[in-house]
Amino acid sequence: MSTTDIGPKGPVGQVGEAVVEYVDRRAGAKTGITWFLKRNIPSETSWFQTLGFAAMATFGLQAVTGMILAMYYKPDPTTAYSSIQHITNEVTWGWLVRGMHKWGASAMIILVFLHMARVFLFGSYKYPRELTWVTGAILLIMVMFMGLTGYLLVWDQRAYWATVVAMNITASAPIIGPYIADILRAGSNFNPDTLSRFYSIHMLVIPGGIATFIGLHLFLVSKLGITEPPWAKRAMRARRAEEAAARAAARERAPQGRREVTVAPATQPVKVEAGQ
Amino acid sequence: MKRAEQEAYERDYAQAKKEGKPFFPYAIYKDHIVAILVFAAIIGMAIWQRVGVGPPVYTATSTFEPRPEWYFFFLFQMLKIFKNQNALLPVIMATFIVPNLLMGLLIATPFIDQRAERRISKRPFALSVAVLVFVGIGWLTYQGETGAVPVSGGAITFTGITPGSAAAAGQTIFANSGCTSCHMIKGSGGQVGPNLTNVGTLGKTSTYAGTIPVKVPGVKGPVYSGENWFVLHTECPTCATPGSAMPAFANFTAKEYQQLATFLNGLGTTYK
Numbered sequence: 003m004s005t006t007d008i009g010p011k012g013p014v015g016q017v018g019e020a021v022v023e024y025v026d027r028r029a030g031a032k033t034g035i036t037w038f039l040k041r042n043i044p045s046e047t048s049w050f051q052t053l054g055f056a057a058m059a060t061f062g063l064q065a066v067t068g069m070i071l072a073m074y075y076k077p078d079p080t081t082a083y084s085s086i087q088h089i090t091n092e093v094t095w096g097w098l099v100r101g102m103h104k105w106g107a108s109a110m111i112i113l114v115f116l117h118m119a120r121v122f123l124f125g126s127y128k129y130p131r132e133l134t135w136v137t138g139a140i141l142l143i144m145v146m147f148m149g150l151t152g153y154l155l156v157w158d159q160r161a162y163w164a165t166v167v168a169m170n171i172t173a174s175a176p177i178i179g180p181y182i183a184d185i186l187r188a189g190s191n192f193n194p195d196t197l198s199r200f201y202s203i204h205m206l207v208i209p210g211g212i213a214t215f216i217g218l219h220l221f222l223v224s225k226l227g228i229t230e231p232p233w234a235k236r237a238m239r240a241r242r243a244e245e246a247a248a249r250a251a252a253r254e255r256a257p258q259g260r261r262e263v264t265v266a267p268a269t270q271p272v273k274v275e276a277g278q
Numbered sequence: 279m280k281r282a283e284q285e286a287y288e289r290d291y292a293q294a295k296k297e298g299k300p301f302f303p304y305a306i307y308k309d310h311i312v313a314i315l316v317f318a319a320i321i322g323m324a325i326w327q328r329v330g331v332g333p334p335v336y337t338a339t340s341t342f343e344p345r346p347e348w349y350f351f352f353l354f355q356m357l358k359i360f361k362n363q364n365a366l367l368p369v370i371m372a373t374f375i376v377p378n379l380l381m382g383l384l385i386a387t388p389f390i391d392q393r394a395e396r397r398i399s400k401r402p403f404a405l406s407v408a409v410l411v412f413v414g415i416g417w418l419t420y421q422g423e424t425g426a427v428p429v430s431g432g433a434i435t436f437t438g439i440t441p442g443s444a445a446a447a448g449q450t451i452f453a454n455s456g457c458t459s460c461h462m463i464k465g466s467g468g469q470v471g472p473n474l475t476n477v478g479t480l481g482k483t484s485t486y487a488g489t490i491p492v493k494v495p496g497v498k499g500p501v502y503s504g505e506n507w508f509v510l511h512t513e514c515p516t517c518a519t520p521g522s523a524m525p526a527f528a529n530f531t532a533k534e535y536q537q538l539a540t541f542l543n544g545l546g547t548t549y550k
Contacts (some may be wrong), residue, residue, distance in 0.1 A: 035392070041299050044298045045299050049308060086331055158334060160332050170524065171373045174516070
């Protein structure tokens with residue numbers, strides 16, 4: 003045993019150990035956490051490889067500030083604007099929570115794009131991480147839709163008319179465009195249900211999708227491992243060794259047409275069939 | 279990627295992992311430092327740049343500014359490039375084809391680029407695509423940020439409009455309804471919609487079988503032209519111009535529609 007094992011545990015330790023043991027026997031929690039946290043990653047990783055986590059953490063921040071805003075916000079055309087004013091001017095720290103939610107949205111979009119740029123420039127989307135990229139691309143699109151649906155909720159002039167134009171653009175798409183616009187607007191025109199529909203999409207539908215895809219994305223990242231930057235010292239060393247081996251092989255190769263004849267050593271013992 | 283290259287990568291990565299170190303705590307501490315810096319920046323911005331509330335929604339006069347949040351500027355700016363000027367620049371490029379193409383290419387990236395090489399210095403095509411996309415989006419975003427600020431149409435003077443006439447009333451409605459947020463007229467205004475300086479000379483005609491929301495005396499389908507076309511286009515832009523992104527102005531009175539249409543129909547001919 004390790005040096006931390008310094009004698010019998012006290013009652014608290016015993017209970018704690020029993021609880022962990024109980025859960026692990028049934029849920030495999032210890033195995034899962036060990037698999038997730040204690041897996042090895044390449045020894046050289048770049049600071050640019052922290053952007054994905056930062057984007058996910060910002061999603062958590064958006065979820066928490068969004069929950070607080072939802073406690074005060076009223077998704078109704080007659081009261082939405084005044085509830086925003088109430089949050090901004092009267093609720094304790096309301097201005098801060100709303101400010102964090104708004105700036106958090108911008109930060110999340112920047113982080114998601116920078117994370118994508120990092121993955122692209124590192125070539126991390128290549129085999130075997132293609133599906134990690136696909137889930138990430140879907141996440142990026144969903145984050146953009148979060149921005150689109152959240153924008154209307156403020157219910158001021160800019161928000162309203164920008165969304166009217168966005169819905170007209172949606173409706174102008176061929177074949178299914180008008181149907182999608184009707185579904186988003188809850189009708190063929192802006193109406194009192196439009197706001198609550200956008201609210202529901204913004205705080206229930208898309209966050210559910212984002213959470214699901216973050217789960218898939220994280221599972222794939224953990225299973226396949228974090229990529230090593232292409233300029234990592236170990237990778238360079240391995241590449242140099244490979245190139246040196248290739249050069250040596252080329253040097254030792256006999257000139258064209260005068261190939262040495264070597265007898266390959268038998269790797270398998272010669273089978274002797276019965277009866278011979 | 280060929281099977282042999284895939285296997286070579288797996289061997290190489292297994293070696294990197296063997297020589298590596300555990301995710302906890304070596305990667306997670308870096309992640310947390312960056313996340314804390316990001317949170318600090320968000321809180322800092324929230325304190326430094328207080329988020330305000332704009333004027334409340336008022337659907338009737340709509341002196342509006344249809345500008346989205348900054349992260350949609352690159353899509354918004356495309357509306358200023360593709361405006362149906364000619365067959366090569368249809369508005370559907372900005373509203374449908376380019377955004378969906380970008381989404382499709384984004385998802386399909388790992389299936390398009392199947393080469394094993396990961397060093398960006400050895401991937402000139404991938405590097406140029408990345409630079410092109412980021413510079414393009416960045417430039418369009420910058421253009422959207424600093425783009426033409428809506429100008430009130432009231433300050434623009436026209437020859438041929440007599441005070442008290444229907445056209446003068448139409449000009450006032452035009453000036454007060456935020457039309458110049460999108461439309462350029464005599465050198466001032468936005469660039470999202472078509473330039474209206476000479477719109478009366480274009481001889482716009484549309485066939486629309488349905489009914490318009492507000493009945494205007496003398497305006498009837500199915501063929502709309504002249505002033506009637508402008509009434510139809512104001513009440514229901516997509517009825518007159520399929521694919522139009524213009525919001526419907528459905529809250530004027532019949533008389534106001536008539537006055538606005540008189541003004542617009544004379545632009546470039548009677549009113550210059």
